[in-house]
Amino acid sequence: MDLKPFIRDVQDFPKPGILFRDISPLLADKDAWRATIKQLADLVRPYKPEMLAGIESRGFLVTAPLALELGCGFMMVRKRGKLPGGTIPHTYSLEYGTDTIEIQDNAVKKGQRVVILDDVLATGGTLAAAVSLLRKAGGDVRAAACIIELTFLDGRKRVDLPFEALVQY
Numbered sequence: 650m651d652l653k654p655f656i657r658d659v660q661d662f663p664k665p666g667i668l669f670r671d672i673s674p675l676l677a678d679k680d681a682w683r684a685t686i687k688q689l690a691d692l693v694r695p696y697k698p699e700m701l702a703g704i705e706s707r708g709f710l711v712t713a714p715l716a717l718e719l720g721c722g723f724m725m726v727r728k729r730g731k732l733p734g735g736t737i738p739h740t741y742s743l744e745y746g747t748d749t750i751e752i753q754d755n756a757v758k759k760g761q762r763v764v765i766l767d768d769v770l771a772t773g774g775t776l777a778a779a780v781s782l783l784r785k786a787g788g789d790v791r792a793a794a795c796i797i798e799l800t801f802l803d804g805r806k807r808v809d810l811p812f813e814a815l816v817q818y
């Protein structure tokens with residue numbers, strides 16, 4: 650099933666010059682969304698993940714059903730201050746300034762096989778930070794995957810991992 654007809658282009662969102670790829674129509678169509686999760690499962694299954702890590706916030710939409718489909722666990726990679734209890738943080742550079750993401754300190758066991766998910770790969774900055782964080786926490790990060798890859802931004806070059814995507818622009 651071709652998923653592109655279910656991805657809506659929104660010009661100048663969230664700021665001028667950005668062409669936003671909106672997955673809301675995919676979520677709204679039960680057959681297209683089921684196909685999305687099945688297709689992602691086929692791409693991710695060969696990496697034999699024990700845990701999936703979803704990146705806040707649209708990454709959660711992808712990762713929770715995928716974890717059910719693959720029969721593995723799901724952990725959240727969140728912005729600072731959102732997770733209760735002990736956390737492991739990772740601070741990374743943005744164009745201007747820095748940002749911090751974190752996971753709960755018991756989310757991943759040493760050597761556990763992890764695959765990281767998000768909805769869209771753009772510059773790859775967020776994904777690269779999530780890879781560093783999960784490695785710091787002791788995870789064996791095997792791969793990363795997204796529904797959409799913006800290939801002209803070369804984001805996959807920022808991650809030294811196999812990277813899978815269903816739709817390329």
Ligand code: AMP
Pocket residue numbers: 667668669670671704705707767768769770771772773774775776799804
């Ligand atoms: P990145 O530049 O790869 O670090 O992208 C950061 C986050 O912004 C990703 O998690 C995407 O969900 C989101 N994002 C970036 N660019 C777009 C876009 N053109 N359309 C939709 N989401 C985007």
